[in-house]
Amino acid sequence: MSVTVPQASTGPVDLVGRRVRVKVPATSANLGPGFDTLGLALARYDELEIEATDAAAHDIEVHGVGEGEVPLDETHLVVRAMAHTFSRVGVEMPSIRLVAHNTIPHGRGLGSSGAAIVAGVVAASGLLEGVVELSADDLLEIATELEGHPDNVAPALFGGLTIAWVTPEGPRHKKLIVHRGVSPLVLVPEHEMSTALARSLQPQSVPHEDAVFNVSRSALLIAALIQSPELLLQATEDKLHQNYRAQAMPETDRLIRVLRAAGHPAVVSGAGPSILVLASDPSARAEAVRLVEESAETAWQPLPLAVDFLGATVTPVAD
Numbered sequence: 325m326s327v328t329v330p331q332a333s334t335g336p337v338d339l340v341g342r343r344v345r346v347k348v349p350a351t352s353a354n355l356g357p358g359f360d361t362l363g364l365a366l367a368r369y370d371e372l373e374i375e376a377t378d379a380a381a382h383d384i385e386v387h388g389v390g391e392g393e394v395p396l397d398e399t400h401l402v403v404r405a406m407a408h409t410f411s412r413v414g415v416e417m418p419s420i421r422l423v424a425h426n427t428i429p430h431g432r433g434l435g436s437s438g439a440a441i442v443a444g445v446v447a448a449s450g451l452l453e454g455v456v457e458l459s460a461d462d463l464l465e466i467a468t469e470l471e472g473h474p475d476n477v478a479p480a481l482f483g484g485l486t487i488a489w490v491t492p493e494g495p496r497h498k499k500l501i502v503h504r505g506v507s508p509l510v511l512v513p514e515h516e517m518s519t520a521l522a523r524s525l526q527p528q529s530v531p532h533e534d535a536v537f538n539v540s541r542s543a544l545l546i547a548a549l550i551q552s553p554e555l556l557l558q559a560t561e562d563k564l565h566q567n568y569r570a571q572a573m574p575e576t577d578r579l580i581r582v583l584r585a586a587g588h589p590a591v592v593s594g595a596g597p598s599i600l601v602l603a604s605d606p607s608a609r610a611e612a613v614r615l616v617e618e619s620a621e622t623a624w625q626p627l628p629l630a631v632d633f634l635g636a637t638v639t640p641v642a643d
């Protein structure tokens with residue numbers, strides 16, 4: 325990453341009074357075979373307003389998802405992401421006042437941690453406007469350093485369907501537009517599952533034939549998502565992660581089998597436990613919801629969500 329920091333402009337005092345509004349979409353990563361690579365931005369958002377202040381400490385207010393649960397100090401994930409961004413560009417972070425209105429469920433495989441990290445990174449870049457310019461690659465690199473894998477933060481930053489990959493120079497992405505014949509449906513259970521726990525269930529190595537299987541399906545999945553949705557059922561097959569994690573989310577695994585047997589392209593959303601169905605139209609979505617209502621032993625919330633095409637936005641707020 326190469327950024328230019330004009331020395332005369334650095335320091336917290338220069339930023340006091342600057343205020344930005346940030347909006348970040350939910351994401352569904354992996355999409356079946358595209359482990360740690362593919363992700364889709366979904367039209368459900370966390371919205372935040374962040375102001376640089378000269379107070380002695382941060383002042384954090386959370387409404388909606390996470391209210392009363394997430395920390396309200398410098399360990400808050402958005403604040404940690406801001407601090408990391410300021411430190412990466414060599415500028416001292418000011419105290420902030422942060423008000424968050426969250427709707428992305430936590431620990432359900434809808435990229436809440438990726439969205440919080442992206443919120444912090446773009447908020448920092450917004451507050452630093454005119455002081456430090458961060459490129460799209462810089463934002464992706466800083467966010468990936470915290471999230472550990474680029475497949476959630478890429479669609480949260482850029483919107484649409486993203487392919488993300490890691491190079492020696494840092495992570496890179498390609499954004500694609502999803503075919504109109506894809507109507508995403510997310511089914512969200514009441515219980516959570518931490519991404520860290522799901523990742524601990526992954527083996528260090530996989531059989532060569534399973535790797536070949538996933539190479540073929542993830543290549544096919546790009547064609548299916550942008551051009552040929554009728555191929556989505558075959559294109560969403562996976563042998564790299566879902567089976568290894570099934571023991572930790574048995575109902576997710578069972579419902580996905582029920583949905584797929586009925587012809588619905590259903591996959592684990594991110595690290596789970598939510599299910600993503602890449603339905604062909606609203607009536608297929610309704611049919612998938614009905615099947616889950618009939619087969620589930622616990623309550624699952626159906627969320628029909630459009631694809632978000634914009635990704636994270638940051639807007640300066642005038643007094």
Ligand SMILES: Nc1ncnc2c1ncn2[C@@H]1O[C@H](COP(=O)(O)OP(=O)(O)O)[C@@H](O)[C@H]1O
Nearest residue numbers: 394401430431432433434435436437440518519
């Ligand atoms: N908006 C947020 N503000 C603060 N912390 C958050 C926020 N979103 C997520 N987190 C943190 O990330 C955790 C969930 O991360 P993770 O296990 O990766 O699940 P997910 O699949 O939702 O990304 C939450 O329990 C919380 O600690």
Ligand SMILES: N[C@@H](CCOP(=O)(O)O)C(=O)O
Nearest residue numbers: 353360433434435519594595
């Ligand atoms: N590729 C990651 C995706 C995690 O997504 P999340 O929404 O569950 O945080 C993985 O499968 O571990």
